[in-house]
Amino acid sequence: MSTTRDPFGWSKRAHPRLFIPGPTEVRPDVLEAQAELMIGHRTPELEALFARVQAQARQLFFTNSRVYITASSGMGLQEAAIRNGVRERVICFVNGAFSQRWADVAEGCGKQVVRVEVEWGQPITPDLVAEALREHGPADAITVVHNETSTGVISPVDRIAAAVHDVSPDTLIFVDAVSSFAGTPIYFDEWGLDVCLTSSQKALACPPGLALGAVSDRVLERAKSVSGRGWYFDFLLLEKYLQRNTTPATPAISLLRALHTQLTYILEVEGIEARFARHRRLAEMTWAWVQSRGFDFFAAEDYRSPTVTAVTNTRNVDVNALNAFLKARGMVISNGYGPLKGRTFRIAHMGDTTVEEMQYLLDTIDEFLGASK
Ligand SMILES: Cc1ncc(COP(=O)(O)O)c(C=O)c1O
Structure with a gap:
């Protein structure tokens, strides 16, 4: 070397x-994509861009489901998952700072939160999840952080999801993949996840300011019976607009262009x-x-x-x-x-x-x- x-x-x-x-x-080419001249957000150009980015994002999540792309950081979608998918109780697995934060978010949303804590540095295991569901269930959802950035620990989300499907099939599985997505495979459909969220500024190597979340049909079905979903992150509203390849509020157009440039590089140049x-x-x-x-x-x-x-x-x-x-x-x-x-x-x-x-x-x-x- x-x-x-x-x-x-x-x-x-x-x-x-x-x-x-x-x-x-x-x-630099990703940064430069942000400097293009502005377009209106209710235009065919924006819809075409949104449709392209949507299709690309689905490939990276290995999903046929939708991927909401919001003008927020990743925490916005942590909150969205809770507001849309949890009627009463959520079990939050905590093994570091960001999983702890998800539990705080759920409490802030007024939900009943069961915190299952393990020592920092340790993973969340399928056995722990199964045991917690038996002890504290039924729960509307569980939250787990795939890659705890605070401790450098990755948890086996594939096996965790299998444990949830086995023990408590109606419990939704929410995964934070903020610092793992685009750096390691996440098979959203194959693993049977319900929300998997990430931020633009980590392994995706885009500027901060966008969050991407793959969301299952089960979550949309659940959302219909959950009150207090709010407006900005209401999945049912996002879904209605996504059908037309757009968003309810003004999208972060420059960031979407940067994301499009980077996803094209990842999918077509690097692989x-x-x-x-x-x-x-x-x-x-x-x-x-x-x-x-x-x-x-x-x-x-x-x-x-x-x-x-x-x-x-x-x-x-x-x-x-x-x-x-x-x-x-x-x-x-x-x-x-x-x-x-x-x-x-x-x-x-x-x-x-x-x-x-x-x-x-x-x-x-x-x-x-x-x-x-
Ligand atoms: C695992 C994890 N989750 C959530 C967050 C918060 O993400 P954001 O700052 O994009 O809201 C971070 C930020 O470092 C993180 O590493």
């Missing part, structure tokens, strides 16, 4: 190259499978580096995220000093999330990052470690 100093010219730029778990680096394979390779490079440098993983073995690694700081590295060193060379990583700050640091390997870029980051961290021995 090249040891050329600054092979990408990053240190000469004011902008640090993002190796943080979102927002991720956005390619979905190649994208997943590249993410896997970046993760494996990072894991090998962590092990060989005497660090540890915060995530339980076998449940390490393919898009972000939370490194347990066993060498007591000064993470702020490390990031200052990286920034001087035009790169940035993340400290640990909230209470894990300093105890862990996070290296994101998601989006459009190449093997060479990843290697350069790891080499530069090595340089810091050598310098601070």
Whole structure:
């Protein structure tokens, strides 16, 4: 691998190259797509764009169902899932900051929330889900975060969904795939999910501001009997407009253009499978580096995220000093999330990052470690 100093010219730029778990680096052609001249939103041009993006998004979710694309961040669709699908009770599985937040959202929506908590760093398992449904059911829905960005843990959503279908078939399955979607496969139809949501600014590598959510027929059926769905995120209203390839409120037209450019790149230039394979390779490079440098993983073995690694700081590295060193060379990583700050640091390997870029980051961290021995 090249040891050329600054092979990408990053240190000469004011902008640090993002190796943080979102927002991720956005390619210039995707950024430039946002600068096109504006069009009216009640026009055939907008409808054509929306229809194209819709079809592309369905391919990435591996679904024949609809995908709502909202002018919000991912949290908007966490709230939408609750408001549309939960009449009374929801069981929220909590193993990190973002799953905790979903439980907070459900409480904020006035629902009866059962929190099933596991230690941070551990996954949500199918057995735990089955047991919770037996103990606390019936529940209108469960929530689970596929990839806990705070801890670098991925949970086996395919097997979790199978457990729910088995134990409590009427319970809807809501999945947050904010930091896994487009980095690892999510087979919405095959796994039998009901809502699977993501944000534009993570492995999709688009600017922040859009959320995408695949939604099953079962949720729309449920929504008819749920009151207090609100207006902006009312799935029945979104569905009515989606039939005409548009949205009830003004869509984020520039962001849709960026998304269209990026989805075209993913589907037609890189290829979905190649994208997943590249993410896997970046993760494996990072894991090998962590092990060989005497660090540890915060995530339980076998449940390490393919898009972000939370490194347990066993060498007591000064993470702020490390990031200052990286920034001087035009790169940035993340400290640990909230209470894990300093105890862990996070290296994101998601989006459009190449093997060479990843290697350069790891080499530069090595340089810091050598310098601070
Ligand atoms: C797993 C997960 N869920 C939800 C969110 C919140 O997403 P957004 O900021 O797009 O609302 C994040 C943000 O980092 C996340 O990592």
